[in-house]
Amino acid sequence: MGQVLIRNLDDGLLEDFRRAAKDGGRSLEAELRDALQRSRPVPKRMSKEELVALSRRMRALTPPGAGEVDSTEIIREARDRGYGASE
Template identity: 50%
Template sequence: MAQVLIRNVPDETIDSFKQKAELNGRSLEQELRDLLERNRPLTPAERVALSERFLARYDTIQPSLTLDEIREGLE
């Protein structure tokens, strides 16, 4: 696994994460590791799955513009 060093983090930010870590019963390092993992970019497969889930949930909603109107606006 990789290691990361982040310089010049404000003391207030570190203190805030230390408090959150303590409330969650974790170390500061684990709290930050979890934060990074929760906020990592989606993989292409995850983006497709999220899009499909969204479309399935809102399948009755139709765009207010047709594809031709959208293309025309992009020109």
Template identity: 45%
Template sequence: MAQVLIRNIDDETIASLKARAEMNGRSLEQELRNILKSAAPLTPDELVAASRRLRSAFAKEEVDVRAAIRWGRDDEFEDLELAFDRQ
């Protein structure tokens, strides 16, 4: 598991977190783990935004699929021809 060090947390925040941990019957460390775990998953809106960013990044590249397939096949045939020529 990873470790994280967070610096410069004000005293009021720490006191509040310690009180919250005590009310929940947990250590401060466990309380912080729970807080981070519940905050970690992306919301549906964040997932949609990430998806849109990815789609827009790849949409800029126009790929001619047929040409790519032909290019791949041509390379295979060139490799076969070279192999037969060497024999």
């Protein structure tokens, strides 16, 4: 786990976090860790090349013929047996 030192924090901001930590029954460190986790930046979007590579890896995991299954008959059988019917 990494560590970070943040200098020159506004006294009022720090006091707000101290108060929130005390009200929540936890340490200032835990309060700040949670605040950082909640405001975590959104991961960067994949490039076209990354998406194509991911698609190829996923396709390689799909068994041959799996994309050729017609679910129409399965759905009809389930309907005829009463699956999914509200009672």
